[in-house]
Amino acid sequence: MPHDHHDHDHDHDHHHHGLSPSGHPYRQDDDAPLTYWQRMEIAVRELLIEKGVTTAAEVAAQIDLMDSRSPANGAAVVARAWTDPAFKERLLQNAGDASREMGFDIGPLHLIAVENTAETHNLIVCTLCSCYPRNLLGLPPDWYKTRAYRSRAVREPRAVLAEFGVELPDSTTIRVHDSTADMRYIVLPARPAGTEDLREAELAAWVTRDSMIGTGLPRAPQNATQGG
Amino acid sequence: MGGDEAGPVPKEGHDFALWEKRVDALMVLCSSKGHFTVDGLRRALEDMGEDAFEKHSYYERWIAAVNQNLIEGGVYTLEELATRMEVVAQRGTTYGEATHDRADHRNG
Numbered sequence: 260m261p262h263d264h265h266d267h268d269h270d271h272d273h274h275h276h277g278l279s280p281s282g283h284p285y286r287q288d289d290d291a292p293l294t295y296w297q298r299m300e301i302a303v304r305e306l307l308i309e310k311g312v313t314t315a316a317e318v319a320a321q322i323d324l325m326d327s328r329s330p331a332n333g334a335a336v337v338a339r340a341w342t343d344p345a346f347k348e349r350l351l352q353n354a355g356d357a358s359r360e361m362g363f364d365i366g367p368l369h370l371i372a373v374e375n376t377a378e379t380h381n382l383i384v385c386t387l388c389s390c391y392p393r394n395l396l397g398l399p400p401d402w403y404k405t406r407a408y409r410s411r412a413v414r415e416p417r418a419v420l421a422e423f424g425v426e427l428p429d430s431t432t433i434r435v436h437d438s439t440a441d442m443r444y445i446v447l448p449a450r451p452a453g454t455e456d457l458r459e460a461e462l463a464a465w466v467t468r469d470s471m472i473g474t475g476l477p478r479a480p481q482n483a484t485q486g487g
Numbered sequence: 488m489g490g491d492e493a494g495p496v497p498k499e500g501h502d503f504a505l506w507e508k509r510v511d512a513l514m515v516l517c518s519s520k521g522h523f524t525v526d527g528l529r530r531a532l533e534d535m536g537e538d539a540f541e542k543h544s545y546y547e548r549w550i551a552a553v554n555q556n557l558i559e560g561g562v563y564t565l566e567e568l569a570t571r572m573e574v575v576a577q578r579g580t581t582y583g584e585a586t587h588d589r590a591d592h593r594n595g
Contacts, residue, residue, distance in 0.1 A: 293575075296547040297506045297582050302571035303554050304513060305587065306563045313516050321512035386489025388529055389545070398511070401500040406540050410493040422496055437489065440525035 325398060332363055333395040333445060334466035337477075340372075341450045342459045354445060358395060365394050371436075374447045375473075379432045382420065382473035383444045384412035390438035392445040396468060403472065413437065423474040446471050451479035506582055507546040514553050523556035531555045 307313050336358055340347040350357040354372035355365045370392060373381040385391065386409050391399040402408050411419050416433045420426070427433065436444040448470040454462060457480075469475025503511075517523060531552035532539075539548055558565055578585045 291581065293580055293582050293585050294547075296543070296550055298572045298575045298585065299554055299568075300506050300510050300513075300550045301575045301582075301586055302568055303550065303557065304509060305575075306567060306571055307513065307517070307557075310562060312520060312522065312562060313513070317516060318509060318512045321516055322508045325508065325511060325515075384489070388532060390525075398503065401545075402496050402498050404545050405497055406491075407493040408496045409489060410491040411496065413489045414492070419496060440529065 325393075328394060328397040330396045330466075330468035330471065331463070332397075333392065333468070333471045334463040336361060336363070336395060336445075337447060337466045337471065338459045338463035340447055341454075341462055347447075350447065363395060368394070369442045370395075371442065371444050372447045373434065373436060373444055375449045377449070378430075379434060380420075380425075380427055380473065381444075381446045382412060382416050382433060382435045383438060383446060384409060384435060385438040386410075386413055387437075387439070390440060390443055392443045392471075395445055396471060400468070420474065423469065425474065425476060446473045448477045451477045453480040503546075510546045510550045510553065514549060517553065517557065517562075522560050522562060523553075527556045527559075528552045 304318065308315060308318075336350065336354075339361065340350050346357060346360075349360070350372045351374060355368065355370040357372075358365050358370065373383075375381055383392075385403075389399055389404040391403060393399065408419065413435050416435050417427070420433070438444055448466065450462070451465060454465060457465075465478045465480070467475050467478060470477045514528065518525060518528075528549070529552075532548055535543075535548060535551065543551075554568065557563060558568065575585050575587070578587060
């Protein structure tokens with residue numbers, strides 16, 4: 260099976276019954292009752308392959324590509340911006356081109372990096388659907404796609420941030436950026452105190468996914484014991 | 488949806504199932520090949536009405552939107568879809584059984 264590599268990120272707390280025709284155990288999602296929408300996915304995929312729009316290998320390769328993208332990509336970009344002022348300037352000017360310099364595939368999208376400072380905190384949302392800087396962060400977390408987050412991020416961002424444990428002084432300006440199909444945002448968080456002696460590769464470890472969405476702050480060596 | 492009132496943001500997540508990853512892959516591939524645009528998907532999603540967000544999961548809505556755009560774009564017909572979905576249902580009662588992976592049959 261060409262897609263055998265995709266099950267590594269699934270929890271294996273579910274007992275697998277039986278084997279697939281190729282002799283491999285089914286994934287946990289493979290042995291639940293077939294739903295209407297799963298039937299539609301199978302039918303659409305097969306029709307697309309028969310019509311020559313795509314191939315099974317291409318679908319599998321696309322899944323592999325998406326699986327390989329994680330917030331570690333974004334963290335590497337952030338860490339470079341923290342340590343290389345010229346890179347940071349290029350990133351804030353054109354985040355797509357700056358990320359491509361580091362070898363990341365950004366696609367045709369317009370990517371904009373917004374910088375958190377002592378005065379300004381940035382928060383990213385897609386009120387229309389779920390646009391997300393997936394090329395740098397992987398697929399969006401479930402909460403990013405919920406109606407609650409999408410509705411409230413633009414209405415009461417301070418309250419939403421508080422739910423995520425981010426309490427900002429009233430003096431901090433909160434800017435909410437609503438993504439579009441062609442325009443994605445990524446937050447460049449402020450470099451945490453206590454990281455002055457760390458090098459680029461070490462710094463990336465402190466950059467969390469949520470800090471690049473704006474619903475979190477980077478972990479900091481000083482409060483690491485609290486789980487940051 | 489932006490600006491509406493809503494309850495607390497639910498934080499629990501889940502790993503993506505294979506069929507969900509496939510929906511995502513089909514969306515990206517068909518979009519990059521020009522069969523529809525993200526705006527076309529969005530229009531289909533918004534046409535579903537607000538209660539679709541309560542009744543259906545994220546990738547359920549997406550496969551519905553992908554399908555609608557492909558039919559509207561003439562890639563295949565509604566009849567072809569209905570016929571194929573029936574064939575798929577005949578194969579078995581689980582996703583694993585119903586997935587007719589040609590590579591599987593060729594290789595093993």
